[in-house]
Structures are given as C-alpha cells and as structure tokens.
Amino acid sequence: MDWFAASDYWLTRLVLQRALAGVYLVAFVSAALQFRALLGEHGLTPVPRFVRRVPFRASPSLFHWRYSDRLFAGVSWCGAALAAAIAAGAADAVPLGAAMAMWALLWLAYLSIVNVGQIWYSFGWESLLLEAGFLGIFLGNDETAPPVLVLWLLRWLAFRLEFGAGLIKWRGDRCWRELTCLDYHHETQPMPGPLSWFFHRLPKPLHRVEVAANHVAQLVVPFGLLMPQPVATYAAAVVIVTQLWLVLSGNFSWLNWLTIVIALAAVDSSAFSGPAPAYPAAPLWYVVLVCAATATVVALSYWPVRNMVSRGQQMNASFNSLHLVNTYGAFGSVTRVRHEIVIEGTDDEQPGEETVWREYGFRGKPGDVRRLPRQFAPYHLRLDWQMWFAALSPAYAAGWFEPFTTRLLEGDRATLRLLRHNPFPEEPPRYVRALLYRYRFTTREERRATGDWWQRTLVREFMPPVRGPGDAEHSR
Incomplete structure (x- = not known):
C-alpha cells in the first residue's frame, strides 16, 4: 500500500x-x-x-x-x-x-x-x-x-x-x-x-x-x-x-x-x-x-x-470531553500594566502600624524586586500562573485563594512545597494578608543604580489580615 x-x-x-x-x-x-x-x-x-x-x-x-x-x-x-x-x-x-x-x-x-x-x-x-x-x-x-x-x-x-x-x-x-x-x-x-x-x-x-x-x-x-x-x-x-x-x-x-x-x-x-x-x-x-x-x-x-x-472566535476551547481536535490561541488581549499579589505573614498577637510583615516567595512569579526571573518552562508552575490571573481580577481567585491562605496559616507542608521561600520555617504565622502591587521592569539606569530587576508600587490591599488557628496543630 x-x-x-x-x-x-x-x-x-x-x-x-x-x-x-x-x-x-x-x-x-x-x-x-x-x-x-x-x-x-x-x-x-x-x-x-x-x-x-x-x-x-x-x-x-x-x-x-x-x-x-x-x-x-x-x-x-x-x-x-x-x-x-x-x-x-x-x-x-x-x-x-x-x-x-x-x-x-x-x-x-x-x-x-x-x-x-x-x-x-x-x-x-x-x-x-x-x-x-x-x-x-x-x-x-x-x-x-x-x-x-x-x-x-x-x-x-x-x-x-x-x-x-x-x-x-x-x-x-x-x-x-x-x-x-x-x-x-x-x-x-x-x-x-x-x-x-x-x-x-x-x-x-x-x-x-x-x-x-x-x-x-x-x-x-x-x-x-x-x-x-x-x-x-x-x-x-x-x-x-x-x-x-x-x-x-x-x-x-x-x-x-x-x-x-x-x-x-x-x-x-x-x-x-x-x-x-x-x-x-x-x-x-x-x-x-x-x-x-x-x-x-x-x-x-x-x-x-x-x-x-467566526467573528466570536474562542481561545483554547475543547468541543468534546476527550479533548480531540480543539481550537487554540492566546493573548487576544494584552495587559498594559502588571499587577502582582504579594502575600505576607506576621507572628504579632495583633497587627498594627508597627507590625513587621514577612513576605512569602514564589518559585516563578515576580516577588523580590532583586530576583532575576527564572526559566521553568517546559515545567508548569500551576499555582504561580493562577496567581497572575488572580492579580488581574479577584474573580479568578474565587474558590481557591481563601483555602490557599488558610493552608499558609496552618503551615500545610504540601502547600509550602509549592513556594520558593517560607518566612516562617519554625511555626506558621498568626496572620496573613495579601497586597496588590504594580510591577514594572526597571530602566537601565535604575538597574545600574539599584541592582533591581523590578520596581513595584503599592496599589491597594487585596485581602485584609486573616487570623490563623492559634495554638492548634499547624501541620499535617
């Protein structure tokens, strides 16, 4: 044949x-x-x-x-x-x-x-x-x-x-x-x-x-x-x-x-x-x-x-549950401004103006302004990607963001393994909060002067301080 x-x-x-x-x-x-x-x-x-x-x-x-x-x-x-x-x-x-x-x-x-x-x-x-x-x-x-x-x-x-x-x-x-x-x-x-x-x-x-x-x-x-x-x-x-x-x-x-x-x-x-x-x-x-x-x-x-x-073309859609013969496409719209959610914790009994908040670090998404972004592809950091979507709109965080912060307050080991840096290695914080920042790449002049790859500006509070489980068992 x-x-x-x-x-x-x-x-x-x-x-x-x-x-x-x-x-x-x-x-x-x-x-x-x-x-x-x-x-x-x-x-x-x-x-x-x-x-x-x-x-x-x-x-x-x-x-x-x-x-x-x-x-x-x-x-x-x-x-x-x-x-x-x-x-x-x-x-x-x-x-x-x-x-x-x-x-x-x-x-x-x-x-x-x-x-x-x-x-x-x-x-x-x-x-x-x-x-x-x-x-x-x-x-x-x-x-x-x-x-x-x-x-x-x-x-x-x-x-x-x-x-x-x-x-x-x-x-x-x-x-x-x-x-x-x-x-x-x-x-x-x-x-x-x-x-x-x-x-x-x-x-x-x-x-x-x-x-x-x-x-x-x-x-x-x-x-x-x-x-x-x-x-x-x-x-x-x-x-x-x-x-x-x-x-x-x-x-x-x-x-x-x-x-x-x-x-x-x-x-x-x-x-x-x-x-x-x-x-x-x-x-x-x-x-x-x-x-x-x-x-x-x-x-x-x-x-x-x-x-x-079709004029109403969909991006990345499957037309059957077996995911056979799909449609593809991405970035039909491009974001002009980068927002990032920064999650912080504190072990203070009661947060106040003098409270020192410590920041959790993610493996791939921007956080520390001095940290050069890393190459992870083809590996897929699923939590980091969803954090990017959540920063676009709180609607993308519905159903998983609150449980995520709860796991941080509990010191859940499986969740912490998804992160690059846990600022509370001994025991979980008493409170966590989330702040929304605007991030932009530094200019060449800023890079030479500070060594930073990013410049960030606080936009607003994304999630107010949430209290942890106190003296309950923190880890599974």
Whole structure:
C-alpha cells in the first residue's frame, strides 16, 4: 500500500515520537509534584468534591470510579515512567500492537488527570498534549513505515495551532494591528523568563518587527505546512525558529516545545537520514485503525474550523470531553500594566502600624524586586500562573485563594512545597494578608543604580489580615 506509507519520514517519526514522550514526561512529573496541595483530598480544589458534582460523561476520568492521593500519585509516576521508557526507545522494541497500547495508556492516564484538574489544568497546552498524544498512538513503530495520514493530521494540527493563534491576535487587541503589543507583553506576560527584561528593553522599532514577524509566522506561514515539499519543511523551520524565540523570551510551560514537536511532522528528513528502511506492508488491522482515526479527526474538525471563521472566535476551547481536535490561541488581549499579589505573614498577637510583615516567595512569579526571573518552562508552575490571573481580577481567585491562605496559616507542608521561600520555617504565622502591587521592569539606569530587576508600587490591599488557628496543630 504505497499510498499509506511514508518510509522516507522514518527519522521524522523517530524524533517526533521521542520528543512527544519527553513532553509527556514533564507533564506527568509536574502533576506528581504539585497535585497534593492543589487537587488532593485536602487540596485547594479537591478531586473528590469535583467528581461528586460533575458526571463522568462530562469529564471522563478513572478517578470517577475511585480517588485517593496514593492512586493519583501512582498514575502520575507510572505515567512518567512509561513516558521515559518510550523516550528511551521502548515502544520500538515491542510489537506494533504493544507500542500502540503504550501510547494509548499515556493518553488515557493524562486525560484522567486533566479532566479532574479543574482550574489548574485549564490551559490550552493540556488539550494540545492530549490531541497530539492521541495522534501519537497511530504513528506506529519500527515494524511499519510512518503512516502518511497521521503525518498529515499532525500537519493539520500545527496549522490550526498557529493560524488560530494568529487570528485571535489580529481580531483581538488593536495593539497587535498597530504593532505595539510587545511594548508591554514581555513585561506583563504571566511568567517572565531570565531574558524577558532584555527583550522588554529592546528598541521599540525592533518590537514592531517582532510583532510583524509574528503575524507572518502565524497567518501566512501555516499554509506552507500544508504544501508539498520542500515548502512544508521551510514552513516548519519558520515555526520552529519562532517558537524558540518565544522560549527565550518567556515561560509558557511546554506550549512552545510541543508546537516544535508537532511542526516536525512537516519536515522531510530524507535528505539527511540516509536510505529508508525496507518496511513490510502494514497489517490490515493497523490500516483500518489509522483510517478510522483519520475519519474521526476530519469529522471533528468541523467545530474548530467553524470557530476560526467566526467573528466570536474562542481561545483554547475543547468541543468534546476527550479533548480531540480543539481550537487554540492566546493573548487576544494584552495587559498594559502588571499587577502582582504579594502575600505576607506576621507572628504579632495583633497587627498594627508597627507590625513587621514577612513576605512569602514564589518559585516563578515576580516577588523580590532583586530576583532575576527564572526559566521553568517546559515545567508548569500551576499555582504561580493562577496567581497572575488572580492579580488581574479577584474573580479568578474565587474558590481557591481563601483555602490557599488558610493552608499558609496552618503551615500545610504540601502547600509550602509549592513556594520558593517560607518566612516562617519554625511555626506558621498568626496572620496573613495579601497586597496588590504594580510591577514594572526597571530602566537601565535604575538597574545600574539599584541592582533591581523590578520596581513595584503599592496599589491597594487585596485581602485584609486573616487570623490563623492559634495554638492548634499547624501541620499535617
């Protein structure tokens, strides 16, 4: 079946599969290390409470049948181990059916996590990983040539991902059309990286060039992904370079890295991979499964295509509970001013004007003005991201911020492990409060004079002082 096989793409598949497994590995480790404080039985938004009110059909997950923190940890760490094994080549060392089962287990395990993850898993890159991971099930292994249909489905995913992101910007904030969004974005993005200060301080004409290049990369280049070779390879190269630029300028979890992985499907590696292996004909059952998956994706593509052509285009939306064939896009509006919530505690009996408040430090989000932002992506700091949203509006903090401050007053170990600095290592504070600050990057002159990366100004009180449990047991 010559129409089915793309033997020349064997190296493309090899790199794509190993890299996709690497992204899965990061995702599962992120879940394992952070779930207890966020989603656990005593978490900020507990899974048991969620599954009691949301039916299985709306959010299919194995945790609807049974939940315990031990089971969640087991699923996360087993997923990480399986992803690591596939990244090391295990799926190529077993029969085709077993390899597909390994990829299917990864997808089912992560789907189970995302579908009970609530606000902490509400990001587009979660659905993107599930959609790419679903296609990864059908890519095959060393027993068969890469299937043409799945490579085209991955190209179609890359097109929707990039073109949808470009459309949402062009239709959204006028600063994208005026080429001025990057006058703000490097400073106000959810989690700046170690080079974000330098990107922000580039001359404004270069910011205009950045925005214009982004429009070309997301509104024009994606059509090249669907063209014959070598045009598709050149288009994929532009996407990859653009994504690496974004990696350097900020922290967007595994979004940029996964976009690079998906774009690899359009790369013709035959020029530098040597002769293609002599693959046997693909088993009929495998051909049937690939064709069925292709038909499913084509049918489900109706909703994201309709969304893209709609004036009311949604960003990062899933149209089914399995997160298959989604719509993508981000930053349809760009924040001009950066606000940050700073949480402080005191062990004074009664706070007053002379009270000394000590500040909690977060791993990724700005806090200490002298601390250079760190690079965490592709790892995802879920609490830090939600703190950015909460600073935009208290509505984003509903349901989890008050329990979070309560855990600080209790000295909850799982919660404190999500932070970089706990100013009360011996025992919890008596009171905590939250203040809202305006943050901006220092100028070059301010940086030289003070050594600070940020300058901050108090805006208002976000949450008044809240009293802790007194002499009750503080830690679990």
